[in-house]
Amino acid sequence: MDNSFRLIEEGRKDELWDRHCGYLRMSRADFMEIQRRLMLEQINLLGSSKIGKAFMGERIPSSIEEFRRVTPLTRYSDYTEFLTNRREDDLPVKPYVWARTSGKSSDLGPKWVPYTKTMYDRLSDPVIAALIMSSSSKPGDVKLERHDKFLMASAPPPYVSGYIARSTRDNLEVVFMPPLEEAESMSYGDRVAAGFKIAMREGLDYFMGMSVVLARMGEQFEQQSNSTKPTKDLLNPYILWRLFKAFVKSKLSSRNVLPKDIWKLKGIMTGGTDTEIYQDWIEHYWGRKPLEGYCCTEAGNMAMQAWNYKGMCFFPDNAFLEFIPLEEHNKNKADPSYQPRTILYDELELGIYELVLSNFHGGVFIRYRIGDLFRVVSIRDEDTGSELPQVRFYSRVDDIIDLSSLVRLTERDIWKTIEGAGIKYQDWAARKEIVHGTPTLHLYIELSRTVKSSEQSI
Numbered sequence: 001m002d003n004s005f006r007l008i009e010e011g012r013k014d015e016l017w018d019r020h021c022g023y024l025r026m027s028r029a030d031f032m033e034i035q036r037r038l039m040l041e042q043i044n045l046l047g048s049s050k051i052g053k054a055f056m057g058e059r060i061p062s063s064i065e066e067f068r069r070v071t072p073l074t075r076y077s078d079y080t081e082f083l084t085n086r087r088e089d090d091l092p093v094k095p096y097v098w099a100r101t102s103g104k105s106s107d108l109g110p111k112w113v114p115y116t117k118t119m120y121d122r123l124s125d126p127v128i129a130a131l132i133m134s135s136s137s138k139p140g141d142v143k144l145e146r147h148d149k150f151l152m153a154s155a156p157p158p159y160v161s162g163y164i165a166r167s168t169r170d171n172l173e174v175v176f177m178p179p180l181e182e183a184e185s186m187s188y189g190d191r192v193a194a195g196f197k198i199a200m201r202e203g204l205d206y207f208m209g210m211s212v213v214l215a216r217m218g219e220q221f222e223q224q225s226n227s228t229k230p231t232k233d234l235l236n237p238y239i240l241w242r243l244f245k246a247f248v249k250s251k252l253s254s255r256n257v258l259p260k261d262i263w264k265l266k267g268i269m270t271g272g273t274d275t276e277i278y279q280d281w282i283e284h285y286w287g288r289k290p291l292e293g294y295c296c297t298e299a300g301n302m303a304m305q306a307w308n309y310k311g312m313c314f315f316p317d318n319a320f321l322e323f324i325p326l327e328e329h330n331k332n333k334a335d336p337s338y339q340p341r342t343i344l345y346d347e348l349e350l351g352i353y354e355l356v357l358s359n360f361h362g363g364v365f366i367r368y369r370i371g372d373l374f375r376v377v378s379i380r381d382e383d384t385g386s387e388l389p390q391v392r393f394y395s396r397v398d399d400i401i402d403l404s405s406l407v408r409l410t411e412r413d414i415w416k417t418i419e420g421a422g423i424k425y426q427d428w429a430a431r432k433e434i435v436h437g438t439p440t441l442h443l444y445i446e447l448s449r450t451v452k453s454s455e456q457s458i
Contacts (some may be wrong), residue, residue, distance in 0.1 A: 003171055003172075004016060004019070004020070004124075004128050004171050004172050005146050005171070005172050005173040007019070008144065008145060008146045008172075009146055013140075013142040014140060016128075016132070016142055016144070017132065017139070017140050017142055019125075020125060020126075020128045020129040020132055021129050021132055021133060021139075021306075023313070023315060023316055023388075024139075024306055024313060024384055024385075024386045024388070025385065025386070026316065026386075026387070026388065027387050028345075028346040028387055028388065029346070030316075031316045031345060031346065031388060032344065032345065032346050034316040034317055035316055035320055035321065035344075035345065036064050038317060038320070038360045038361075039064055039067070039320040039358060039360070040063075040064065041360075042092075042320070042358065042359065042360050042361070042362070042363075043056070043060060043061055043067055044060060045092040045093060045362050046060075046092050046366065047060030047061075048092070049090060049091055049092040050082075050089075050090035050091075051079070051082050051090050051091055051092065051364055052092055052366070054082075055071050055072065055074060055078075055366050055367075056070060056071050056366070057070060068322070068342065068367070071366060071367050072339075072367065073339070073340070073342075073356060073367050073368075073369055074365070074366055074367055074368050074369065075368070075369050076111050076368075079364065079365070082364070083111075083112045083113070083114070083364070084112065086098065086112065086114075088114070091114060091362075091364055092362050092363075092364065093116045093361075093362030094116070095114035095115060095116060096115055096116055096117040096119075096120045097114075097115050097120055097157070097158070097163055098112055098113065098114055098115070098158060099112075099113045099115055099157075099158055099159065099160040099163060099297050100112050100113070100158045100159065100297070101113075101159075101297045102159075111297060111298070113160070113297050113298050113364075113365075114363070114364060115160075115163065115363075116361055116362040116363065118361040118362065119300070119359070119360075119361045119362065119363055120163060120167055121167060121170075121171070122167075122300075122317075122318075122361065123160075123163055123164045123167040123168070123300050123301070124164070124167040124168040124170070124171040124172060125171075125315075126293065126300070126301035126302075126304060126315060126318070127164060127167075127168045127172075127208075127269075127301065128144070128168070128171065128172055129304060130208075130267075130269045130291055130293055130301075130304055131144050131148075131172075131174075131206055131266075131267060131269070132144055133267075133291055133304065133305065133306055133307050134206070134266070134267025134268060134269050134288070134290075134291035134307075135206075135266035135267035136307045137307060138307065139384070141307075143266050143267075144172075144266075145205075146172070146173055146174075147173065147174070147175050148174050148175065148205040148206060148266070149174070149175045149177055149199065149202055149203055149204050149205045149206070150168075150174045150175060150176050150177065150205065150206045150207075150208070151176075151177050151192075151195040151196070151199060151204055151206070151207050151208075152165050152176060152207075152208045152209065153188075153191075153192050153195075153207070153208065153209030153210070153213050153214070153217075154208065154209060154210075155188070156180075156183065156184035156191075157184065159297075160295070160296075160297045160300060161295075162184065164295075164300065164301070165180055166180060174206075175202075177194075177195045177198040177199055177202065177204070178191065178194045178195055178198060182194075183195070192217075199263065200236075200239045200242060200243075200262070201236055201238050201239055202238075203263065204263040204265060205265065205266045205267075206265065206266055206267050206268070206269070207265060207267075207268050207269075207286065208268070208269040208270065209270060210270060210271065210272045210274075211270045211271070211272045211274045211275040211277070211278040211279070211282065211290065212272065212274050212278055214268065214270060214278070214282050214285075214286065214290065215278040215281040215282055215285070217259075217285075218258065218259055218281065218282065218284070218285025218286060219281075219285070221257075221258065221259050221285065222255075222256045222257070222258055222285065223256075242262055243257075243262070245261070245262075246261035246262045247261075249261040258284075258285050258286075258287075259285050259286050259287070260285065260286050260287030260288075263287075264287065265286060265287060265288050267288060267291065268282060268286055268288050268289070268290040268291065269290065269291050269293060270282070270290040270291070270292060270293075271292060271293045271294060271295055273393060273395070273396075273399075273411050273412050273415075274412070274415060275290065275292045275393075276292075276392075276412065276416070277412065277415050277416055277419050279292075289309050291304070291305050291309065292304070292305050292309075292312065293305070293312070294312060294393055296370055296372070298357070298359075298365050298368065298370060299318060299319045299357055299359060299363070299365070299370075300318065301315070301318070302314055302315060302318050302319060302357070303315065303391065306381065306383075306384045306386070307384070308381070308383040308384060310377075310378070310381060310383065310390060311377045311378055311381065311389075311390025311391055311392055312390065312391050312392065312393075313381075313386060313388045313389075313390060313391075314345060314388075314391070317360065318360065319357040319358060319359055319360055319363075320357065320358040320359075320360065321344065321345045321355070321356075321357060322342035322343070322344060322355075322356035322357070322358075322367065323342060323343050323344075323345070323348060323353035323354065323355060323356065323374075324340045324341070324342050324353060324354040324356060324369075325340075325341075325343065325351065325352075325353055326351060326352040326353065326354075326373075328340035328341055328342075329353075329354045329373075329397070340354075342356055342367075345388075345389065348376050348379070348389040348391075349376065349379065350376050350377070350378075350379065351375070351376055352373055352374070352375050352376075352394055353373065353374055353375075353376065354369065354371075354372070354373050354374075354397060355369075355370055355372050355373070355374055356368065356369055356370075357370060371396055371397045371398065372393065372394075372395075372396060372397070373393075373394040373395045373396070373397055373400075374391040374392065374393060374394055375391065375392050375394040376389050376390070376391050377390050377391065377392050378390040394410065394412075395410035395411060395412065396411070399411045401414075401430060401431070401432045401441060402432070403432065403439045403440075403441060409430075409441065411430075414428075414430050414443070415428075418445070421458075423445065423447070423451070423453075423458060424447065424448035424450055424451050425445050425446060425447050425448055425451075426446040426447065426448055427445075427446045428443065428444060428445045428446065429443075429444045430442065430443045430444070445458070
Protein backbone atom coordinates (compact mmCIF):
# COMPACT_ATOMS: atom_id res chain seq x y z
CA MET A 1 0.00 0.00 0.00
CA ASP A 2 1.30 3.47 -0.92
CA ASN A 3 2.17 5.85 1.89
CA SER A 4 -0.16 8.82 2.22
CA PHE A 5 2.51 11.24 0.99
CA ARG A 6 2.74 9.21 -2.23
CA LEU A 7 -0.98 9.67 -2.85
CA ILE A 8 -0.58 13.44 -2.43
CA GLU A 9 2.52 13.53 -4.63
CA GLU A 10 0.69 11.71 -7.45
CA GLY A 11 -2.47 13.80 -7.12
CA ARG A 12 -4.57 10.84 -5.91
CA LYS A 13 -6.45 12.90 -3.34
CA ASP A 14 -9.71 10.99 -3.80
CA GLU A 15 -7.88 7.86 -2.63
CA LEU A 16 -6.38 9.83 0.28
CA TRP A 17 -9.87 10.93 1.38
CA ASP A 18 -11.28 7.41 1.07
CA ARG A 19 -8.38 5.92 3.04
CA HIS A 20 -8.58 8.29 6.00
CA CYS A 21 -12.13 9.69 5.98
CA GLY A 22 -14.12 6.99 4.21
CA TYR A 23 -15.25 5.47 7.51
CA LEU A 24 -17.82 8.27 7.78
CA ARG A 25 -19.77 6.66 4.92
CA MET A 26 -19.88 3.26 6.58
CA SER A 27 -23.13 1.67 7.64
CA ARG A 28 -23.33 0.38 11.18
CA ALA A 29 -23.12 -3.16 9.79
CA ASP A 30 -19.92 -2.35 7.87
CA PHE A 31 -18.42 -0.71 10.97
CA MET A 32 -19.18 -3.76 13.11
CA GLU A 33 -17.85 -6.17 10.49
CA ILE A 34 -14.44 -4.50 10.78
CA GLN A 35 -14.69 -4.48 14.58
CA ARG A 36 -15.51 -8.19 14.76
CA ARG A 37 -12.90 -9.28 12.20
CA LEU A 38 -10.05 -7.41 13.89
CA MET A 39 -11.14 -8.53 17.37
CA LEU A 40 -11.18 -12.20 16.34
CA GLU A 41 -7.62 -11.77 14.99
CA GLN A 42 -6.64 -10.14 18.29
CA ILE A 43 -8.25 -12.93 20.36
CA ASN A 44 -6.08 -15.49 18.56
CA LEU A 45 -2.96 -13.44 19.27
CA LEU A 46 -3.93 -13.07 22.92
CA GLY A 47 -4.78 -16.75 23.29
CA SER A 48 -1.15 -17.82 22.89
CA SER A 49 0.22 -15.27 25.37
CA LYS A 50 0.49 -15.35 29.14
CA ILE A 51 -1.36 -12.06 29.55
CA GLY A 52 -4.19 -13.25 27.33
CA LYS A 53 -4.60 -16.50 29.24
CA ALA A 54 -4.64 -14.56 32.52
CA PHE A 55 -7.89 -12.89 31.46
CA MET A 56 -9.51 -15.23 28.91
CA GLY A 57 -8.47 -18.58 30.38
CA GLU A 58 -6.69 -21.46 28.68
CA ARG A 59 -9.36 -21.93 26.00
CA ILE A 60 -9.33 -19.36 23.19
CA PRO A 61 -12.85 -17.94 22.68
CA SER A 62 -14.25 -18.84 19.26
CA SER A 63 -16.61 -15.86 18.93
CA ILE A 64 -17.02 -12.28 20.05
CA GLU A 65 -19.99 -13.32 22.17
CA GLU A 66 -17.93 -15.98 23.98
CA PHE A 67 -15.07 -13.52 24.44
CA ARG A 68 -17.37 -10.97 26.12
CA ARG A 69 -18.95 -13.67 28.26
CA VAL A 70 -15.78 -15.27 29.66
CA THR A 71 -13.48 -12.22 29.85
CA PRO A 72 -13.93 -9.87 32.82
CA LEU A 73 -13.79 -6.11 32.59
CA THR A 74 -10.32 -4.88 33.54
CA ARG A 75 -8.53 -1.82 34.90
CA TYR A 76 -4.89 -0.81 34.76
CA SER A 77 -4.21 -2.30 38.18
CA ASP A 78 -4.87 -5.75 36.64
CA TYR A 79 -1.89 -5.28 34.29
CA THR A 80 0.75 -3.87 36.61
CA GLU A 81 2.63 -7.18 37.08
CA PHE A 82 3.06 -7.42 33.30
CA LEU A 83 3.63 -3.78 32.37
CA THR A 84 5.44 -2.11 35.27
CA ASN A 85 8.42 -4.43 34.81
CA ARG A 86 7.90 -4.58 31.01
CA ARG A 87 7.67 -8.37 30.83
CA GLU A 88 7.70 -8.48 27.02
CA ASP A 89 7.78 -12.29 26.79
CA ASP A 90 4.33 -12.39 28.42
CA LEU A 91 2.75 -10.15 25.76
CA PRO A 92 1.05 -11.29 22.53
CA VAL A 93 3.47 -9.35 20.26
CA LYS A 94 6.89 -7.88 21.08
CA PRO A 95 6.52 -4.10 21.58
CA TYR A 96 8.13 -1.64 19.18
CA VAL A 97 7.98 1.27 21.66
CA TRP A 98 6.66 1.89 25.17
CA ALA A 99 4.46 4.93 25.83
CA ARG A 100 3.70 6.38 29.26
CA THR A 101 1.28 8.70 30.98
CA SER A 102 2.22 11.59 33.24
CA GLY A 103 1.11 9.67 36.31
CA LYS A 104 -1.09 12.51 37.55
CA SER A 105 -4.35 10.59 37.09
CA SER A 106 -3.36 7.40 38.90
CA ASP A 107 -2.28 6.44 42.40
CA LEU A 108 -0.08 3.80 40.75
CA GLY A 109 2.15 6.40 39.10
CA PRO A 110 2.77 6.51 35.34
CA LYS A 111 1.00 3.90 33.22
CA TRP A 112 3.30 2.12 30.77
CA VAL A 113 1.72 1.03 27.49
CA PRO A 114 3.39 -1.22 24.87
CA TYR A 115 2.86 -0.37 21.20
CA THR A 116 3.50 -2.98 18.52
CA LYS A 117 4.99 -1.88 15.19
CA THR A 118 1.56 -2.07 13.55
CA MET A 119 -0.01 0.04 16.31
CA TYR A 120 2.80 2.58 15.99
CA ASP A 121 2.52 2.80 12.21
CA ARG A 122 -1.24 3.35 12.45
CA LEU A 123 -0.93 6.22 14.94
CA SER A 124 -0.66 8.61 12.01
CA ASP A 125 -3.88 7.53 10.25
CA PRO A 126 -6.29 9.49 12.48
CA VAL A 127 -3.95 12.52 12.43
CA ILE A 128 -4.02 12.58 8.63
CA ALA A 129 -7.81 12.31 8.81
CA ALA A 130 -7.82 15.26 11.21
CA LEU A 131 -5.56 17.31 8.92
CA ILE A 132 -7.94 16.66 6.03
CA MET A 133 -11.15 17.27 8.01
CA SER A 134 -9.91 20.41 9.75
CA SER A 135 -9.19 22.09 6.43
CA SER A 136 -12.12 20.83 4.35
CA SER A 137 -15.66 22.09 3.85
CA LYS A 138 -17.22 19.10 2.08
CA PRO A 139 -16.57 15.42 1.28
CA GLY A 140 -13.53 14.90 -0.92
CA ASP A 141 -12.13 18.39 -0.24
CA VAL A 142 -8.40 17.80 0.42
CA LYS A 143 -6.19 20.84 0.95
CA LEU A 144 -3.37 18.83 2.54
CA GLU A 145 -0.01 19.02 0.76
CA ARG A 146 3.08 16.86 1.22
CA HIS A 147 5.38 19.43 2.87
CA ASP A 148 2.82 21.42 4.85
CA LYS A 149 4.27 23.06 7.96
CA PHE A 150 3.08 21.72 11.27
CA LEU A 151 3.51 23.14 14.78
CA MET A 152 2.57 20.57 17.41
CA ALA A 153 2.38 21.92 20.95
CA SER A 154 2.50 18.55 22.69
CA ALA A 155 4.83 16.33 24.69
CA PRO A 156 7.76 14.32 23.19
CA PRO A 157 8.31 10.53 23.51
CA PRO A 158 7.80 8.47 25.55
CA TYR A 159 4.42 10.25 25.73
CA VAL A 160 2.09 8.95 23.04
CA SER A 161 1.77 12.42 21.48
CA GLY A 162 5.48 12.23 20.65
CA TYR A 163 5.07 8.88 18.92
CA ILE A 164 2.04 10.24 17.05
CA ALA A 165 4.23 13.06 15.72
CA ARG A 166 6.96 10.63 14.62
CA SER A 167 4.50 8.28 12.92
CA THR A 168 2.85 11.21 11.12
CA ARG A 169 6.20 12.49 9.84
CA ASP A 170 7.13 9.02 8.56
CA ASN A 171 3.81 8.44 6.78
CA LEU A 172 3.09 11.93 5.47
CA GLU A 173 6.39 13.86 5.40
CA VAL A 174 4.92 17.02 6.89
CA VAL A 175 7.46 19.55 8.15
CA PHE A 176 7.53 19.88 11.93
CA MET A 177 8.75 23.13 13.41
CA PRO A 178 11.20 22.76 15.01
CA PRO A 179 12.35 19.39 13.56
CA LEU A 180 11.33 16.54 15.85
CA GLU A 181 14.91 15.48 16.64
CA GLU A 182 15.65 18.97 17.96
CA ALA A 183 12.25 19.53 19.57
CA GLU A 184 12.38 16.35 21.64
CA SER A 185 15.44 17.58 23.53
CA MET A 186 13.86 20.95 24.41
CA SER A 187 11.61 21.98 27.26
CA TYR A 188 7.98 22.55 26.32
CA GLY A 189 8.25 26.35 26.43
CA ASP A 190 11.49 26.43 24.41
CA ARG A 191 10.03 24.03 21.82
CA VAL A 192 6.93 26.14 21.25
CA ALA A 193 8.96 29.37 21.16
CA ALA A 194 11.36 27.87 18.61
CA GLY A 195 8.42 26.67 16.51
CA PHE A 196 6.89 30.15 16.40
CA LYS A 197 10.25 31.68 15.52
CA ILE A 198 10.56 29.40 12.50
CA ALA A 199 6.91 29.94 11.58
CA MET A 200 7.49 33.70 11.44
CA ARG A 201 9.98 33.08 8.67
CA GLU A 202 8.62 29.97 6.93
CA GLY A 203 4.87 30.23 7.48
CA LEU A 204 2.48 27.84 9.24
CA ASP A 205 -0.25 25.54 7.86
CA TYR A 206 -1.50 23.41 10.78
CA PHE A 207 -1.47 23.66 14.56
CA MET A 208 -2.18 20.90 17.06
CA GLY A 209 -2.35 21.31 20.84
CA MET A 210 -4.55 21.25 23.91
CA SER A 211 -7.46 23.71 23.77
CA VAL A 212 -6.45 25.71 26.83
CA VAL A 213 -2.87 25.99 25.53
CA LEU A 214 -4.02 27.33 22.15
CA ALA A 215 -6.38 29.83 23.81
CA ARG A 216 -3.72 31.06 26.26
CA MET A 217 -1.15 31.38 23.47
CA GLY A 218 -3.54 33.56 21.51
CA GLU A 219 -4.29 35.67 24.58
CA GLN A 220 -0.60 36.22 25.34
CA PHE A 221 0.11 36.99 21.70
CA GLU A 222 -2.54 39.72 21.70
CA GLN A 223 -1.30 41.22 24.96
CA GLN A 224 2.35 41.32 23.86
CA SER A 225 1.90 42.28 20.20
CA ASN A 226 2.08 46.04 20.80
CA SER A 227 5.00 45.83 23.21
CA THR A 228 7.32 43.67 21.09
CA LYS A 229 10.75 45.28 20.75
CA PRO A 230 12.74 45.03 17.50
CA THR A 231 15.41 42.34 17.49
CA LYS A 232 17.97 41.08 14.98
CA ASP A 233 15.73 38.06 14.27
CA LEU A 234 12.98 40.38 12.98
CA LEU A 235 15.19 41.92 10.30
CA ASN A 236 14.52 39.01 7.92
CA PRO A 237 12.58 40.41 4.90
CA TYR A 238 10.02 37.57 5.02
CA ILE A 239 9.32 38.29 8.69
CA LEU A 240 9.10 42.05 8.14
CA TRP A 241 6.61 41.60 5.29
CA ARG A 242 4.52 39.18 7.37
CA LEU A 243 4.47 41.59 10.31
CA PHE A 244 3.64 44.58 8.10
CA LYS A 245 0.59 42.80 6.63
CA ALA A 246 -0.52 41.72 10.11
CA PHE A 247 -0.15 45.26 11.43
CA VAL A 248 -2.31 46.65 8.61
CA LYS A 249 -5.01 44.01 9.17
CA SER A 250 -5.14 44.73 12.89
CA LYS A 251 -5.34 48.49 12.44
CA LEU A 252 -8.16 48.15 9.90
CA SER A 253 -10.01 46.12 12.55
CA SER A 254 -9.06 48.56 15.38
CA ARG A 255 -7.43 45.95 17.60
CA ASN A 256 -4.08 44.44 18.53
CA VAL A 257 -2.31 42.01 16.23
CA LEU A 258 -3.63 38.44 16.54
CA PRO A 259 -2.08 35.16 15.31
CA LYS A 260 -4.67 35.01 12.48
CA ASP A 261 -3.24 38.26 11.11
CA ILE A 262 0.18 36.65 10.70
CA TRP A 263 -0.75 33.15 9.54
CA LYS A 264 -3.66 31.85 7.49
CA LEU A 265 -3.94 28.36 8.91
CA LYS A 266 -5.46 25.50 6.93
CA GLY A 267 -6.57 23.69 10.06
CA ILE A 268 -6.40 23.43 13.86
CA MET A 269 -6.70 20.17 15.78
CA THR A 270 -7.22 19.92 19.49
CA GLY A 271 -8.61 17.83 22.33
CA GLY A 272 -9.34 17.86 26.04
CA THR A 273 -12.33 18.42 28.30
CA ASP A 274 -12.05 22.16 27.71
CA THR A 275 -12.45 22.18 23.91
CA GLU A 276 -16.08 23.29 24.00
CA ILE A 277 -15.16 26.06 26.43
CA TYR A 278 -12.28 27.53 24.45
CA GLN A 279 -13.32 26.86 20.84
CA ASP A 280 -14.73 30.37 20.31
CA TRP A 281 -11.59 31.95 21.75
CA ILE A 282 -9.37 29.78 19.54
CA GLU A 283 -11.36 30.79 16.45
CA HIS A 284 -11.10 34.46 17.51
CA TYR A 285 -7.32 34.34 17.91
CA TRP A 286 -6.32 31.85 15.22
CA GLY A 287 -9.00 32.38 12.58
CA ARG A 288 -10.31 28.81 12.41
CA LYS A 289 -12.58 26.65 14.50
CA PRO A 290 -10.61 23.81 16.15
CA LEU A 291 -11.42 20.23 15.16
CA GLU A 292 -11.91 18.12 18.28
CA GLY A 293 -10.58 14.61 18.70
CA TYR A 294 -10.31 12.04 21.49
CA CYS A 295 -6.99 10.35 22.26
CA CYS A 296 -5.70 8.17 25.09
CA THR A 297 -2.30 6.67 25.85
CA GLU A 298 -3.72 3.15 25.94
CA ALA A 299 -5.02 3.21 22.35
CA GLY A 300 -3.99 6.42 20.56
CA ASN A 301 -6.50 8.53 18.61
CA MET A 302 -9.94 6.94 18.85
CA ALA A 303 -12.59 9.44 17.74
CA MET A 304 -12.87 12.68 15.81
CA GLN A 305 -15.28 15.30 14.54
CA ALA A 306 -16.06 15.65 10.84
CA TRP A 307 -15.76 18.88 8.85
CA ASN A 308 -19.07 20.17 10.30
CA TYR A 309 -17.59 20.32 13.86
CA LYS A 310 -20.48 18.46 15.50
CA GLY A 311 -20.25 15.15 17.37
CA MET A 312 -17.29 12.78 17.11
CA CYS A 313 -17.31 9.37 15.41
CA PHE A 314 -15.16 6.51 16.65
CA PHE A 315 -12.75 4.89 14.20
CA PRO A 316 -13.61 1.24 13.36
CA ASP A 317 -10.07 -0.14 13.21
CA ASN A 318 -8.40 1.39 16.27
CA ALA A 319 -9.85 -0.70 19.12
CA PHE A 320 -12.83 -2.93 19.85
CA LEU A 321 -15.49 -0.75 21.46
CA GLU A 322 -17.92 -1.59 24.24
CA PHE A 323 -19.99 0.80 26.33
CA ILE A 324 -21.42 0.59 29.85
CA PRO A 325 -24.76 2.45 30.11
CA LEU A 326 -24.81 5.09 32.86
CA GLU A 327 -27.40 3.16 34.88
CA GLU A 328 -25.13 0.09 34.85
CA HIS A 329 -22.12 2.26 35.69
CA ASN A 330 -23.92 3.69 38.72
CA LYS A 331 -24.98 0.23 39.92
CA ASN A 332 -21.37 -0.90 39.76
CA LYS A 333 -20.23 2.27 41.55
CA ALA A 334 -22.69 1.60 44.40
CA ASP A 335 -21.82 -2.12 44.51
CA PRO A 336 -18.28 -2.93 43.23
CA SER A 337 -19.16 -6.63 43.09
CA TYR A 338 -21.87 -5.95 40.49
CA GLN A 339 -20.76 -6.77 36.95
CA PRO A 340 -22.16 -4.13 34.58
CA ARG A 341 -23.40 -5.18 31.16
CA THR A 342 -21.96 -3.63 28.01
CA ILE A 343 -23.35 -2.85 24.59
CA LEU A 344 -21.60 -2.42 21.24
CA TYR A 345 -21.20 0.69 19.09
CA ASP A 346 -24.11 -0.16 16.78
CA GLU A 347 -26.39 -0.51 19.81
CA LEU A 348 -25.82 2.99 21.19
CA GLU A 349 -28.77 5.27 21.82
CA LEU A 350 -28.94 8.81 23.16
CA GLY A 351 -27.46 8.89 26.66
CA ILE A 352 -24.25 8.68 28.70
CA TYR A 353 -21.91 5.67 28.59
CA GLU A 354 -18.57 4.56 30.02
CA LEU A 355 -16.06 3.48 27.36
CA VAL A 356 -14.54 -0.02 27.42
CA LEU A 357 -11.84 -0.85 24.87
CA SER A 358 -9.80 -3.82 23.68
CA ASN A 359 -6.64 -3.20 21.67
CA PHE A 360 -6.20 -4.49 18.13
CA HIS A 361 -2.92 -5.36 16.34
CA GLY A 362 -1.23 -7.18 19.23
CA GLY A 363 -1.93 -4.70 22.03
CA VAL A 364 -2.46 -5.85 25.60
CA PHE A 365 -5.58 -4.18 26.97
CA ILE A 366 -8.62 -6.43 27.10
CA ARG A 367 -12.12 -5.13 27.92
CA TYR A 368 -10.33 -2.24 29.57
CA ARG A 369 -12.15 0.45 31.55
CA ILE A 370 -10.23 3.58 30.76
CA GLY A 371 -12.35 5.75 33.06
CA ASP A 372 -13.98 8.09 30.51
CA LEU A 373 -17.66 8.85 29.98
CA PHE A 374 -19.19 9.87 26.66
CA ARG A 375 -22.56 11.35 25.79
CA VAL A 376 -24.22 10.14 22.59
CA VAL A 377 -25.59 13.38 21.13
CA SER A 378 -27.05 11.92 17.94
CA ILE A 379 -27.57 8.44 16.51
CA ARG A 380 -26.50 9.68 13.04
CA ASP A 381 -25.34 12.88 11.31
CA GLU A 382 -27.62 14.37 8.67
CA ASP A 383 -24.99 16.91 7.52
CA THR A 384 -22.33 14.36 6.62
CA GLY A 385 -24.71 11.53 5.80
CA SER A 386 -23.03 9.34 8.42
CA GLU A 387 -25.09 6.53 9.92
CA LEU A 388 -22.70 6.20 12.87
CA PRO A 389 -23.51 7.42 16.41
CA GLN A 390 -22.12 10.85 17.24
CA VAL A 391 -20.54 11.36 20.67
CA ARG A 392 -18.97 14.05 22.84
CA PHE A 393 -16.61 13.56 25.72
CA TYR A 394 -18.66 13.95 28.92
CA SER A 395 -16.32 13.50 31.90
CA ARG A 396 -13.79 11.37 33.66
CA VAL A 397 -15.64 8.96 35.93
CA ASP A 398 -13.95 10.45 38.99
CA ASP A 399 -14.49 14.09 37.92
CA ILE A 400 -18.21 14.26 38.69
CA ILE A 401 -19.61 16.00 41.76
CA ASP A 402 -22.96 14.53 42.76
CA LEU A 403 -24.95 16.60 45.27
CA SER A 404 -27.52 14.30 46.92
CA SER A 405 -28.38 12.85 43.47
CA LEU A 406 -30.17 16.12 42.70
CA VAL A 407 -27.40 17.87 40.75
CA ARG A 408 -24.58 16.22 38.80
CA LEU A 409 -21.73 18.59 37.92
CA THR A 410 -18.86 17.72 35.59
CA GLU A 411 -15.57 19.57 35.22
CA ARG A 412 -16.90 21.03 31.96
CA ASP A 413 -20.11 22.30 33.62
CA ILE A 414 -18.17 24.22 36.25
CA TRP A 415 -15.55 25.44 33.79
CA LYS A 416 -18.18 26.82 31.38
CA THR A 417 -19.85 28.68 34.25
CA ILE A 418 -16.60 30.33 35.36
CA GLU A 419 -15.77 31.31 31.78
CA GLY A 420 -19.32 32.58 31.28
CA ALA A 421 -18.99 34.80 34.35
CA GLY A 422 -16.06 36.58 32.71
CA ILE A 423 -13.79 36.22 35.74
CA LYS A 424 -10.07 36.55 35.01
CA TYR A 425 -8.36 33.64 36.77
CA GLN A 426 -5.20 31.54 36.80
CA ASP A 427 -6.71 28.22 37.89
CA TRP A 428 -9.56 26.70 39.86
CA ALA A 429 -10.57 23.62 41.81
CA ALA A 430 -13.93 22.32 43.02
CA ARG A 431 -14.90 19.69 45.56
CA LYS A 432 -17.88 18.37 47.43
CA GLU A 433 -17.69 18.93 51.18
CA ILE A 434 -20.12 17.96 53.92
CA VAL A 435 -21.09 21.06 55.91
CA HIS A 436 -23.37 20.46 58.93
CA GLY A 437 -24.50 17.21 57.37
CA THR A 438 -25.34 18.80 54.00
CA PRO A 439 -23.43 18.13 50.74
CA THR A 440 -22.03 21.47 49.59
CA LEU A 441 -20.09 22.55 46.52
CA HIS A 442 -16.96 24.53 47.36
CA LEU A 443 -15.30 26.34 44.48
CA TYR A 444 -11.76 27.69 44.86
CA ILE A 445 -10.50 30.19 42.26
CA GLU A 446 -6.97 31.54 41.94
CA LEU A 447 -7.63 34.98 40.51
CA SER A 448 -5.53 36.83 37.97
CA ARG A 449 -3.39 39.57 39.52
CA THR A 450 -5.28 42.13 37.45
CA VAL A 451 -8.62 41.37 39.16
CA LYS A 452 -9.72 44.10 41.57
CA SER A 453 -13.29 42.91 42.23
CA SER A 454 -14.38 41.98 45.74
CA GLU A 455 -14.90 38.39 46.79
CA GLN A 456 -18.59 39.11 47.27
CA SER A 457 -19.07 40.45 43.74
CA ILE A 458 -17.20 37.50 42.27
